[in-house]
Amino acid sequence: MDTSFWHNIWQRGEIGFHRAAAHPALVQHWSALSRPGAPVLVPLCGKTPDLHWLHQQGHPVTGVELSAIAVEAFFQEWGLAPHKDKTHDGLDSFSGENITLLQGDFFQLAPQQGFPLFYDRAALVALDHPLRQRYLAHLAHCLAPGAEGILITFEFDAASMDGPPFPVFEKELHDQPFFAVRCLARNEVTDSHGGLVARGAEKVVEAVYHLVKE
Ligand SMILES: C[S@@+](CC[C@H](N)C(=O)[O-])C[C@H]1O[C@@H](n2cnc3c(N)ncnc32)[C@H](O)[C@@H]1O
Numbered sequence: 001m002d003t004s005f006w007h008n009i010w011q012r013g014e015i016g017f018h019r020a021a022a023h024p025a026l027v028q029h030w031s032a033l034s035r036p037g038a039p040v041l042v043p044l045c046g047k048t049p050d051l052h053w054l055h056q057q058g059h060p061v062t063g064v065e066l067s068a069i070a071v072e073a074f075f076q077e078w079g080l081a082p083h084k085d086k087t088h089d090g091l092d093s094f095s096g097e098n099i100t101l102l103q104g105d106f107f108q109l110a111p112q113q114g115f116p117l118f119y120d121r122a123a124l125v126a127l128d129h130p131l132r133q134r135y136l137a138h139l140a141h142c143l144a145p146g147a148e149g150i151l152i153t154f155e156f157d158a159a160s161m162d163g164p165p166f167p168v169f170e171k172e173l174h175d176q177p178f179f180a181v182r183c184l185a186r187n188e189v190t191d192s193h194g195g196l197v198a199r200g201a202e203k204v205v206e207a208v209y210h211l212v213k214e
Helices: 003-012 024-032 050-056 068-077 129-141 170-175 194-198
Strands: 040-043 061-065 083-086 092-096 099-103 115-121 143-155 179-188 205-213
Touching (some): 024 205, 040 050, 040 143, 050 061, 050 099, 050 115, 068 092, 068 099, 129 143, 143 179, 170 179
Parallel strands (some): 061 099
Antiparallel strands (some): 083 092, 092 099, 143 205
16 A cells, blocks of 8 residues: 555545544543653554644644645644644654644654654554554654553454455464553444445454553
């Protein structure tokens, strides 16, 4: 899946993944992490209100997003006029109220200091299998030693529909070498994911994990 896929998605406004309010699993499980006020990295962030929610909890937040449309929409929707800059790694940086969105390819991100916290909702599951290993390696590379985060995934029969999103099962997470993984919750969410059902998924499960960089 190349970057033009996502640019087209945003251009056409086909953003069924976007939620109007902070994700309930984030609100419920973020307290499993105990680093008040520490910076949070949110890869593949779209324009999610989760960025704002994390900021409200007292964290400086850095999101990374390919689409300029998403970045512009985020600041517009929250009534912020961001300060524009460029990072040393060539990403365009937009900052307002301690929320920085870096517009560009996450795989180009090379932070000067590793982030102590991260949050992944609909990022890992947005990537096909070959890219997921690369994503987890790069995420770990962008984090400080011992960094931790919350990851939210979907589980469904992979043969039932074409991704994204792609199902990610717990075994795949335990098989990767970058993070220690602990499942915090697993709930069936079929009824609230009619879009996935319409595409062929029969049963959709959402899983929430606590990850610690090894
Ligand atoms: C399924 S959406 C999820 C967005 C957000 N996490 C949310 O919960 O609404 C995946 C997002 O990743 C972005 N994306 C995909 N590949 C990317 C990359 N290599 N670098 C940065 N952003 C990327 C897409 O533009 C899209 O907004």
